[in-house]
Amino acid sequence: MDKLIRVNDEPLPWEEKLNINRILELKNYTFKMLVIKVNGKLVKKDQYDKFFIPPGADIKVIHLISGG
């Protein structure tokens, strides 16, 4: 059975060496003002390529508001 993670409450297959940048790419999250938490813990921008997602992780990619 594939291992899953959840990104903003939606399931996504887990893969080896899955980092934050890869998640943003898979979800096509191109907006820059993000707050990202993995299992409730904040991951800072300079860690997006170094932080590897564990299987079963609950990830929140909070898009802030801008424009208008």
Add this chain to the structure above:
Amino acid sequence: MIDITIDNKKITVEEGTTILDAARKLNISIPTLCYRPTVEAYGACRLCVVDINDGKGTRMVTSCNYPIKSTLDINTKSTRVLKTRTMLLELMLSRWPNVNFIKRFAAQYGVTKPRFTHPRVDYSTNACILCGLCVSACSEIMWEDIIGFAGRGEDRRVVMPFEKHYDPCIGCSACANICPTGAIRLVDDPNHPADPQRIARYGTRVSNEVALLDHEQCRMREVGTAHLTEIMNDYDLLPTCNYKFGSHANAGQLASNVFYDNFFTKGVPDGCWLGCSMACAKAVENYQLKTGPYRGQKVLVDGPEYETVAGCGANIGIFNPEFVLECNFYCDTYGIDTISFGTATAFTMECYENGILNKNRTGGLELYFGNEQAAMELLHQMGSGKGFGVIVGQGIRRMKTYFAGTYDLNPEQIRFMQDIGMECKGLEYSEYVTKESLAMQGGYGLALKGAQHDEAWLIFMDMVNNQIPSFADKAEALHYFPMFRTWFGLVGLCKLPWNDIEPADNAETDEPAKVPKHVEGYVNYFSGMTGREIDKKELILMSERVYNFQRVFNFRLGFGTREHDRIPYRSAGPVTDEEYESRAERYDKQLLEKWHWDIKGKSTSQKREYLRKMREKDYQSLCDAVYKRRGWDENGVPTIAKIRELKIDFPDVVAILEKYYRKKPD
């Protein structure tokens, strides 16, 4: 990545990192006087000198502006370095003996009394030490060149042109705020704030954030809100062909880099609000018009910003940046709102493609999506009060009535017009696709002025983040954000510096979507200006009073009750089979998972109709929740208890509301 050593400590840094930044990462202190991260370092004071050895020999460089490009061995405390800094400080102290922080720095290097007296000694405690930060702030942060250096050597000094008062200076105070000695001070503030220092303190924070962070956040200084075009397209939110779709293969032709690379005037203040470092209102100079009464003339186009790109571009199926510029110019010249023009034209185009309009009815205009010539001719007709433009110029609400009353339309066509006419309370929708965000449908439908997003923009919170799943969550957002954003209108401040730039540590706050540190800033601007202490709760209360007054005005103008908060179905879901099928996987999944409705064997039309039933029901439930949260009754009327709580229960207000209560209030 490059390996270096600083004072025998090893560190790996990215190429281009300055020695000063690398040293700070190792907690190695290097003195600086003219360095600020918000402006470009230029090594004027030379206090930050260090010795570097690149394997070929040792030399002294200024660390603040030396980018690391190869392996280096750096010594920040060599005898030569310390001697150089000591001499520099002795020279400075000889010229400015009473400037506190020079005295302090000099004392750290054992200099308390210089051995000589400078011929131009200045005994002032607020002497200008020629660090140049003011000149850099004016030029780099404000994009002005009000002040600069004149003279050389001992005669070097900061001046305005010809050493006279220079009218373009509006006293933005960027120079005064960055000046380390107080040599520049704002002496005449016509607004007479109660506490100018308090306002400067919080205002400078935002200016610093813009200088340091904007390039990696929204790029407002480069492209303004036009950066949203590609973002909205990526998230399926860019209205395309009258909001049928949220993205288009050609959207890249309208992306912000197209305007930046080919059109925008760069590096000058925008004139929107002098002294605003965000400077997000963009302009295009020397644009040569192709049509209309000014054809052939070169003009300045004030924009475009995102709404204009989306409204006068994607939403009418046109992906030509020059068309958007032409529209932008003529809308401004004729006094026509670009959003209303775009949305109303998109409506007529869909009517044209569906047989509600034809060449006879439009006076020969072939208004299919993407027809640049017809759209531009329509704009000129609207501006000159001629032809079909006279009808379109009245807006979608009146067009619907006019078409239904004038042409031989069947009930299905009339219903179709109601579904695709993107207006609420008579105001055309601004440029966001709201089908997948119930909260944003409420953001438009429950906005008091009509379908505008400036009360609440909740699409990311709702649709992308899934942060506000319940009706109560959405209602809370549709209470807080409209109240907060109304406050900008009350005090006459721009909303953009609230959340189009964010503090570096905003992510670490409890409620990043509210940008708590900027809310704190607004509280302090208010108190600093008026001398009256408030807190963030009172800020919301101020708005809530006015917001409820505005609702009362809605009633006076005939728009207050529930039926006027209804939205066209295009705002809530797919009107046509074509739309449903374009996102069939999404809608099918929702029918199955959210509403547990068996889609097997069902036609697209059947699925679309069921989806509609569910989504329209959800919208009404949202209205119930929002009315309750706002203290309004089930018909959207502020209750007597609410207006009493807000202390706005004046007899004439009560008299208006009483006409609308279905049940007599207790």
